[in-house]
Amino acid sequence: MFATVSIAILVTMTLAIIRALRGPSLYDRVLAVNMFGTKTVLLVSVAAYLLGRPDFLDLALAYALINFIGVLAVLEFFQTRALRRRLDAEDGSESS
Amino acid sequence: MTILFAVFLLSMLVITAVAIVRSSDLFAAVMLLGIFSLLMAANFFVLDAADVALTEAAVGAGISTVLFLGALALTAARERSRLGPPGLALVVSLVMAATVVYATFDKPALGDPNAPVHQHVAPWYLEQTPELIGIPNVVTAVLGSFRAYDTLGEVFVVFAAAIGVLFILSGDRPVSQVFRPKDAPSTRGLKHHLIPRIVGKLLIPFIFLFALYVQFHGEYGPGGGFQAGALMAAGVILYALLVGEGRALEALPEPLLKGMVAGGALLYLLVGVVCMLLGGNFLDYSVLAADAVFGQQLGIILIEAGVGIAVTGVLLCIFHAFAARDSGI
Numbered sequence: 001m002f003a004t005v006s007i008a009i010l011v012t013m014t015l016a017i018i019r020a021l022r023g024p025s026l027y028d029r030v031l032a033v034n035m036f037g038t039k040t041v042l043l044v045s046v047a048a049y050l051l052g053r054p055d056f057l058d059l060a061l062a063y064a065l066i067n068f069i070g071v072l073a074v075l076e077f078f079q080t081r082a083l084r085r086r087l088d089a090e091d092g093s094e095s096s
Numbered sequence: 097m098t099i100l101f102a103v104f105l106l107s108m109l110v111i112t113a114v115a116i117v118r119s120s121d122l123f124a125a126v127m128l129l130g131i132f133s134l135l136m137a138a139n140f141f142v143l144d145a146a147d148v149a150l151t152e153a154a155v156g157a158g159i160s161t162v163l164f165l166g167a168l169a170l171t172a173a174r175e176r177s178r179l180g181p182p183g184l185a186l187v188v189s190l191v192m193a194a195t196v197v198y199a200t201f202d203k204p205a206l207g208d209p210n211a212p213v214h215q216h217v218a219p220w221y222l223e224q225t226p227e228l229i230g231i232p233n234v235v236t237a238v239l240g241s242f243r244a245y246d247t248l249g250e251v252f253v254v255f256a257a258a259i260g261v262l263f264i265l266s267g268d269r270p271v272s273q274v275f276r277p278k279d280a281p282s283t284r285g286l287k288h289h290l291i292p293r294i295v296g297k298l299l300i301p302f303i304f305l306f307a308l309y310v311q312f313h314g315e316y317g318p319g320g321g322f323q324a325g326a327l328m329a330a331g332v333i334l335y336a337l338l339v340g341e342g343r344a345l346e347a348l349p350e351p352l353l354k355g356m357v358a359g360g361a362l363l364y365l366l367v368g369v370v371c372m373l374l375g376g377n378f379l380d381y382s383v384l385a386a387d388a389v390f391g392q393q394l395g396i397i398l399i400e401a402g403v404g405i406a407v408t409g410v411l412l413c414i415f416h417a418f419a420a421r422d423s424g425i
Contacts, residue, residue: 003097010104017108020131021115029127037157040134044141044149050097055317056146058310059137062153062323065303066330070130070161072292072337077165079286 002050009043030074037067101142109135120175126164133160146318147235150310154326159411162333166418229392231315239320240396244379247399248364251406255361258410265417287339296338303331311404315393321400325407332408333415341419353409353416360406367398 013036020032044060112132119125133156140149204211225237239247286292311324336344368379376383381395 006097006101010101013108017112017131020128021111023124026123029124033127033130036131036134040138043138047101047138047142051142051144053144053146056141058317058319059141059146059150059153061306062150062310062327063137063157065299065306066154066158066327066334069158069330069334069337072286072296072334073162073165074127075289075292076286076337077169080169 002046006043006046006050009039009046013039013043030071034068034071037063037070041067098142102139105135105139105142109139120177122168122171122173122175125175126161126168129164130156130161133157147239147320147323150318150323151326154323154330158330159326159333159415162337163414163418166415170418170421228389229396230389231393231396233315233317235318236314236320236396236400240399241379241381241392244368244395244399247403248368248379251361251364251403254406254410255357258357258413261414262417265421286337293338296334300331300335303327303334307331311400312397314400315396321403322407324400325404326411328404328408329411329415332412336415336419341416345416348412350416353413356405356409357413360402360404360409363402363405364399367395367402371395 016032016036016039020029020036023029041060041063044063045057048054048056048060109132112128112135116125116128116132119128133152137149137152137156140146140152208214221238221242222234225231225234229237229241231237286296307324307327310319310327311321314320314324332344332348335347367381367384371380371383372378374383379395379399381392382388384391384394
């Protein structure tokens with residue numbers, strides 16, 4: 001049963017990678033990376049039981065805890081960039 | 097089953113790597129690097145290298161994306177077009193790749209018990225660890241005690257890397273002012289977004305708790321100072337993303353971070369010197385306590401603490417240096 005589940009997860013991972021490679025918009029890629037992270041957590045959990053090392057679940061826990069930090073950083077990056085563009089545009093209109 | 101996993105993950109790894117190199121959109125490349133790191137960690141895991149996988153997970157899943165985005169904020173969004181046809185570079189790369197592939201034909205098969213790596217010192221480590229050090233995780237015993245010199249070297253490499261990064265990012269300012277942001281925009285951070293703020297704040301204590309667990313449970317399961325340091329830094333970086341980088345710098349001020357970088361490395365060194373003063377060899381912890389096995393365990397806990405402190409300090413220093421440079425321009 002673990003084998004079937006892990007193959008299903010591998011297929012989902014492939015789909016996520018295809019989306020990340022093809023884009024087309026930035027948000028497709030962000031979502032694909034986020035989903036890929038979730039699938040890695042699942043794959044590690046299933047593989048831990050499949051390979052008979054359930055103590056390796058620590059790894060899945062670590063992932064689950066910090067996986068979304070990257071996505072938050074992306075949000076912050078776009079927010080700062082939008083803010084800076086607005087400031088630049090205001091500076092430009094004042095000086096002209 | 098392991099073979100199926102490994103083949104799948106490695107082919108995905110190659111596809112992702114080619115896509116990263118070919119992509120001229122740097123943001124897409126950063127996102128693909130995140131996937132690359134996840135694939136790498138899954139691959140380490142399938143090969144039973146849980147300690148390495150945990151390091152890759154802790155650094156790759158959170159921190160490296162944050163640092164890459166910090167770098168991306170300083171530069172243009174697209175790669176500049178290449179200077180000419182990549183003729184010579186392509187030939188050199190292909191020849192190198194062919195040589196390496198040819199060399200792998202002489203490599204022992206995966207998991208071959210007669211491979212030199214399993215014949216040299218590994219059996220001795222496996223045999224002696226319960227008797228000499230008395231902890232179940234042999235990786236920690238090898239890293240912390242048998243090969244403590246190498247780990248000391250690694251810590252100082254991390255230390256030197258941090259100094260190099262701070263030196264480059266300080267630019268024309270003196271290094272002492274790397275972290276001082278000039279009039280940072282007040283809207284920095286995600287504090288105006290309700291859901292990330294609340295959920296993130298709930299998770300920060302658990303990240304710290306898990307980091308401490310990884311730090312002090314390294315003798316029994318996968319983990320240790322490097323992984324715990326990266327997790328700890330990830331928790332602080334999450335705080336910085338949520339409430340603004342300046343607030344995180346107030347909580348953990350610059351002198352403290354720099355002290356952590358130097359202090360962690362020096363703590364490791366100090367343990368070695370104390371061993372010598374007590375009449376043992378450098379980094380031979382047996383003399384630290386009346387009982388040799390307990391002395392070994394005490395030594396490993398102390399040096400792992402040093403590693404954890406140093407790694408946390410280094411990662412946070414680099415993060416703040418990027419952020420300060422960003423707002424300073």
